[in-house]
Amino acid sequence: MSLAKVVQDRRPAPELEPGALRGPRMRPGESVFKWLLMACLAVGVVFLAVLLAYIVSEALPRLDSRLFTNFPDTIDPAASGGQSAIxxxxxxxxxxxxxxxxxxxxxxxxxxxxADTNRWYNRLIELNIQNLAAVPSIVYGILGLGILARQMKLGNTVLTGALTLSLLVLPVVIIASREAIRAVPPTIRQGSLALGATQWQTIRRQVLPAAVPGIATGSILALSRAIGEAAPLVMLGIAVYVPFNPEGAQSQFTALPMQIFFWIRESREEYHYLAAAAIVVLLAILLLMNAAAIWLRNRYSKRW
Known part of the structure; x- marks a missing residue:
């Protein structure tokens, strides 16, 4: 290689003009739209923060051990608690x-x-799953009341409530699990099959472990929706005053949304403080479930 070539190769790279690495400038209309979106986000966050602050301030007088150790009391609000509802x-x-x-x-x-997507019944199943995910929750309550509680004579029990809520969130679990499985790279399946594994071995040992973060996140978020639903329980006729704990699947019960509804409609202000405290407990359970979903997603994502 000639000396001129070496000198040419060692020349410093030309300096870039200021702003050359920056992206294209936003148009005025795009900037206005961006600020409008941020303003809408700020309004939602502010209202949520105000609502949470109000609920917590109302709940402070009754966020004590009585809420967890005492049963509901329709006579003395000071002795009332939400153990049976929790x-x-x-x-x-x-x-x-x-x-x-x-x-x-x-x-x-x-x-x-x-499933073979060319089969009519598989396409029908997929269509029904997509449609059922958008059905209002009160419709599932009517279904549970008509079939589970009355036709099957299960009554207003834990089993009836659980089956009704399972029907409510089942389409969401299916859709979230399908998306997680679909996100697994096809090369993982092809490599496993090329090494002699069967289809089930490939699914069990390769596909499912890689899809665990998405499946776990979608499943826990679906259960978070179920735990806060009150409309199906209202349609099932679940009791709002239960001074005992459930002892099994065939036992009568009440839930936090129903207990909150019972306390809110009371005229005495002390019950409103109890309702606010129960709302805080319900929010804490939801936050714990969402935190578990995030933890599972982060833990298993590092492995893959």
Whole structure:
């Protein structure tokens, strides 16, 4: 290589003009639209913060041990608590997860990995799942009342509430699980099959572990929706005053949304403080479930 070539190669790179690395400037209309979006976001956040501050300030007088250790009392608000409602909520959401999560995940595996989209019945199933995800929750309450509570004679029990809420969130679990499975790169499947693994071994050992973050996040968010639903429970005729804890799937129960509804409609102001305290407990449960979803997503995402 000649000396001139070496000198030419060692010349410093030409300096870029100021602003050359910057992206194209936004047009005035785009800037206005961006600020409008930020203003809308700020309005929503401010209203949410004000609402949360109001609820917490109202709940402070009754955020004590009585809320968790005492049963509802229609005579003395100072002795009233929400133990039966808290435990009833945990019972119902546990059975809801037991019913809807395995069913939804297995349905998603079938539709994504095994189903032939050219078959009319598979297309019909997918269409119905998409439509059922948009059905109002009160319709599921009517369905649970007519079929589960009356035709099947299950009554107003934990099992009836859990099955109704499972029907409510099952389409959401299926859709979220399908999206998580679909997001797994096809090269993982192809590599596993090329090494001699069967389709089920590929799904169980490669696809599902890679899809766990999305499946877990979607499932927990679906359960978070179920735990705050009151319309299906109202249609089922769930009791608003239950001075005992549920003892099993066939036991009567009440839930936090129903207990809050019962306290809000009372005329005495002390019950309104109780309702605010129950709202804070319900929000805390929802935040814990969402935090668990974020933790699971981050933990399993690092492995893949």
């Amino acid at each position: 435990l009833g909520t945990l019972w119902v959401i546990s059975f809801t997860a037991l019913f809807c999560l395995p069913t939804g995940i297995m349905a998603a595996i079938y539709l994504e990995e095994y």
